[in-house]
Amino acid sequence: MHIGATEIIVILVLFFLLFGAKKLPDAARSFAQSLKIFKKEMHSVSDDFQTDTEEKRENNGESDGKSDTE
Numbered sequence: 747m748h749i750g751a752t753e754i755i756v757i758l759v760l761f762f763l764l765f766g767a768k769k770l771p772d773a774a775r776s777f778a779q780s781l782k783i784f785k786k787e788m789h790s791v792s793d794d795f796q797t798d799t800e801e802k803r804e805n806n807g808e809s810d811g812k813s814d815t816e
Contacts (some may be wrong), residue, residue, distance in 0.1 A: 763774045 761770060761773065
């Protein structure tokens with residue numbers, strides 16, 4: 747799914763209508779901060795998942811895909 751130029755223009759016009767020119771920078775700043783926090787939390791969840799998966803492999807005696815015979 748790709749967002750084209752028309753969709754971006756419609757979204758910007760809606761932002762201007764909803765927030766007005768004075769509040770738009772604050773809204774954009776708040777959105778960017780929320781996006782940054784979301785990305786940080788997603789990275790944290792991904793790291794936790796990877797750590798848990800590695801621990802389960804170690805506990806089950808599975809290898810990480812590398813063989814000692816190479």
